[in-house]
Amino acid sequence: MALPERKQSVTEARLAGLEIPRGGCTEPAREAALARLWQMGLPTRRDEYWKYTRPETLIQPQPPRAALLRTDEPPMFDAFDRLKIVFVDGVFDPQASDDLALEGVRIERIADLCEQDIHWARDLYGVLEARGHEPVPRPLAAFNTAFAGDGVVIHVTGRPSRPINLIYRHESEASDAVLHHLVRVEEGAEATILENGPAAARFNKCMEIDIADGGRLHLVRTQGRDHERRAATHVFARLGRESMLKCFTLTVNGVLTRNEVVVEFTGDEAVAHVAGACVGDGDFHHDDTVFVTHDAVGCESRQVFKKVLRNGATGVFQGKILVREGAQKTDGYQISQALLLDGDSQFLAKPELEIYADDVACSHGSTSGAIDEEALFYLRSRGVPEGEATDLLTLAFLAEAMDEIEDPALAEEIAGRVRGWLARHR
């Protein structure tokens, strides 16, 4: 079927002159992704899935420029013993990165995938992404699979002693970065992956995560600093029996962030928690789009998203729990809430449940509200100044999402960043 004219023209404009990287063993997967992309076309505002977030700047041929913000804050996760993998404007920087050797995990660049002939990785590249377009197309992810310039393959076979930290540095005001990562967690293995940094003027990132039976992955991401940056990210996760994924994302600043997370349970008794906290000011626009499919028995999913918005900032949440026939004993929970610190900010939410099994417990809720004046007065009457009291209540509002970070030291690091942001924006 031919694409609508508008879709066809923006897709042609974006793809004009672009070539998929040739020669690697990912080439067939890239070609298939490109074919998918031509079939679905890039998003336009007419698309239901892009009703609340304008895709234009994410798909126009050249990214809008994004200034670099100088800050004297120490780098994120700086105090943690971690294995650093650094990308500068979307290109792996071996000098800035640590030695990639670490017990319990094997890390390679996507570019080296074929030389090493890592079968599982070749069989994963673009596979979960391709599965993720039903029922809603995610063309930016297909674009990513086709054109990704770099990325890593992380194969967790044991329990690495340190977290793996993917650091995305932004140094060029006009950079357009496309990164694709693969993560495979083997049976009974467990790892923590940290991600942080503004990455590029425009950033398209895709991470495909395959967790085998009993595997566990903690993913803690922060997106911050440069306010003019734009990012569209996708996580595609497939969970085996009794496996676990915990994903938390903190976003501060950013004129446009769209984080899509697609989770699929294929083994019984698995657990996936996807959480996010964001704080934004002014023309901040933040979109969490989450799709969880229960296709196994007795799995638990939680979506917890909290947004603090002020001075006209916009928060978007589109979250869905799909429970397929036979996915009995599903425990699905979804909450999305916004704290609007003034009357100009807005929160747009579309929570959805679609259930085809009859023995499940699913709940969802979405609210937006202002600071609790009673609580504020109570704190002030005890001597806490208004600004500090507001910050305390704001952190309390975010607590349910922050609680999804299992490691207390990481949770404190994240909370500290939020406190710092709030104090600077008082």
Place this chain on the structure above:
Amino acid sequence: MLEIKNLHVKLEEEDKEILKGVNLTVEAGKVHAIMGPNGSGKSTLSYVLSGREGYEVTDGSATLDGRDLLEMEPEERAAAGLFLAFQYPVEIPGVGNMTFLRTAVNAQRKARGEEEISAADFLKLVRQKAKTLKIDADMLKRPVNVGFSGGEKKRNEILQMAMLEPRMCILDETDSGLDVDAMKLVAEGVNALRSPDRGFLVITHYQRLLDHIAPDVVHIMADGRIIKTGGPELALEVEQNGYADILAEVM
């Protein structure tokens, strides 16, 4: 210490005067009680003194140690030594009781130009004070007032008072919702804080709280004014005859 002169207050939203010229002086070391029927303006007085929004002072003054309370923000009044024990203590999900107490103690210290209390000293102090109020470690860890019983909430108010060591304490119907045992416990907490340089203003409907917290002076408030002032015997009179006789006598 606390001096209220000809205080007139109306609701900000509507043209309804609630306090119609309150005059009251509480001296250091004294416990004053205010009694009065529903709607007489007792709680409004406590809210206006602590700086709650929604009220407009149209005339009069209120000072603490000579400083104009009505010009100050609520947090400045607290730092100046004013404390209100709430009739309905507020639940704050997500803020731990300990964090709350420590933030409050340090904010007041900072406002007075004092050093922050160390974590160790704070912990020691709060444990010791909590123990006398029968507040266990679990209550200290839980979010502020969330899931607390009526008695626990009021004990938590007294714990805050003990930690903040205010000059002037206002207790707004601290006895409401308490059984006799809980009331005794709260009263003991208050009595332990009585001292020559601290004043108390105890607002209550009933005489029974005053059996446990013995007042020096009792005021009867009605229709936005203090209509009668006397000794502890005035509270007993109210208990026996209700407010009707006093109101009739004055009107």
